[in-house]
Amino acid sequence: MLLEMAIGDAYGAGFEFADRDKITRYNDLTAYHEHGLGIAPGHYTDDTQMSLALAELIIEGGSWDKHTITCKFIDCFKRDQRLGYSKGFYAFLDSISNADEFLAKIKVNSVANGAAMRSVPIGLFSSVDEVLHKAEIQASITHNTPIGINSSQAVALASHYFYYKLGPKAQLGEFVQSHTDIQWNTHWHGEVACCGYETVNALLTVLLSEDSYSALLIQSVAFGGDVDTIAACALSIASLSEEYKNDLPRFLYDELENNDYGKDYLIERARQLHSALQVSK
Numbered sequence: 650m651l652l653e654m655a656i657g658d659a660y661g662a663g664f665e666f667a668d669r670d671k672i673t674r675y676n677d678l679t680a681y682h683e684h685g686l687g688i689a690p691g692h693y694t695d696d697t698q699m700s701l702a703l704a705e706l707i708i709e710g711g712s713w714d715k716h717t718i719t720c721k722f723i724d725c726f727k728r729d730q731r732l733g734y735s736k737g738f739y740a741f742l743d744s745i746s747n748a749d750e751f752l753a754k755i756k757v758n759s760v761a762n763g764a765a766m767r768s769v770p771i772g773l774f775s776s777v778d779e780v781l782h783k784a785e786i787q788a789s790i791t792h793n794t795p796i797g798i799n800s801s802q803a804v805a806l807a808s809h810y811f812y813y814k815l816g817p818k819a820q821l822g823e824f825v826q827s828h829t830d831i832q833w834n835t836h837w838h839g840e841v842a843c844c845g846y847e848t849v850n851a852l853l854t855v856l857l858s859e860d861s862y863s864a865l866l867i868q869s870v871a872f873g874g875d876v877d878t879i880a881a882c883a884l885s886i887a888s889l890s891e892e893y894k895n896d897l898p899r900f901l902y903d904e905l906e907n908n909d910y911g912k913d914y915l916i917e918r919a920r921q922l923h924s925a926l927q928v929s930k
Contacts, residue, residue, distance in 0.1 A: 650808075650885050650922070651915040654700055654769065655693040656901050657866060657884035661877030662688050662733065664870045676870045678863055678898055681905075686732060691904045694733025696881040698725055699767035701910070701918065703787065707770060708921045713783050715790050719748040722790075729910050733877075735843075738763070757793040762848040764788035765800035766878045769885045772808025773926050777828060780805045792845065799831045800845030804882055807856065811890035818860075818892040822853050840874035851879045852886075861894040862887060 663682025664672055675682055681690035688694060702725040703718070711717050726734075726742045734742065745751045764787065771784050781802050788801035806825045810816065816824060822835040835857055837850040855868045865887055869880035887893040905912045 650769065650888050651697070651701060651704060651919040652902075652905075652912065653862075653888040654881045654885035655697045655912070655915055656897070656905055657869070658693040658697045658877050658881035659691050659905055660866055660901065661870055661880030662692070662694050663690065664873075665877045666874060669873060672870060672873060676867055678866060678901070680900070684732070688732045689906075692731070692906045693881075694731065694877055695738075695763075696733070696766040696878050697915075698729065698731060698733070698910075699763075700770055700881075700885075701725060701915070703767055704770040704918055704922050707773070708918065708925045710925070713786060715752060715786065716748050718787050719751050719790055723748060723751060752790070755791060757789065757791060759792045760794050760796040760845055761792065761843050762800060762845045762875065762878055764790075764792035764797045765804045765845045765848050766882065768801045768804040769808045769882055770922065771801075771805035772810075772886075772889075773812055773922065774809070775813075775926075777806070777809065780809050781828060795830065796845045799829045800849045803829050803831075803833065803849045804852065804886075807853070807882075808886045808889055811886060811892075818857065818890065822857055825853065837872070839872070841872045841876065841879060843875045843878075848875065848878055848882075852882050855879065855883050856886060860892060862897045865893065866897075 659681055662684045683690050702721040706721045768784055772780055774780050784801040784805040785798050788798045803825050806828055810821055810824050826833055833853055834850040835853045837854040841847045841851045851872050855865055859865045859868055865883045866880055869883050870876045907913055
């Protein structure tokens with residue numbers, strides 16, 4: 650799950666807010682591409698790093714409260730300061746010393762997709778009520794708005810649906826809709842802004858319309874806009890279901906970064922995550 654998220658994130662990062670010509674010419678799964686802001690080909694961004702923070706908290710069995718979650722966000726950023734965060738949030742994290750300072754200074758009225766992008770691991774908790782509650786808590790740290798909270802819950806519900814085999818892919822949209830308070834559009838067209846509402850719309854659209862990893866990546870990027878988030882979440886969620894064929898080119902695995910927190914680390918953390926959840930059942 651974490652490995653697939655990083656692959657989607659790293660592939661999508663090369664096209665994040667890129668012009669349409671770049672997407673048309675190069676979105677063919679033949680190479681990772683450099684992000685215009687200097688993110689190297691094959692390197693993941695904040696989407697994966699913040700999801701990894703929540704996965705590690707689950708593995709460690711830590712308290713699921715604002716302070717503890719914030720500590721994990723800060724720790725993961727400080728140990729591995731990587732590009733991909735918005736300039737403002739990167740500078741904010743860089744300036745923060747501890748969770749108390751973070752919580753005292755953060756503005757929480759955002760409707761962007763930051764809470765949604767990190768929510769896939771939350772879906773692995775064992776009940777819908779727990780998923781909804783934990784998604785709301787983590788979203789409220791930075792995105793304490795109806796869109797911020799519901800978008801986080803929607804992403805977590807999608808991973809929960811597949812992880813626990815609650816129904817066929819065709820009914821995913823109805824499941825997510827039945828447990829959230831916003832009307833989602835599962836036939837999304839056009840570019841995707843850095844917005845929780847649009848991100849969930851695009852994510853549900855590709856998950857419902859495609860049936861292979863390659864198609865998920867290509868179609869996620871084809872939207873244009875904030876495509877690394879869609880690609881990261883889509884591939885990660887699809888990895889929890891047998892209804893999507895893994896037909897990814899080998900280079901996406903071989904050329905994914907493998908530094909201290911790269912490919913091998915993500916594989917091991919994913920193994921630990923699934924083990925921790927099996928023990929807690």
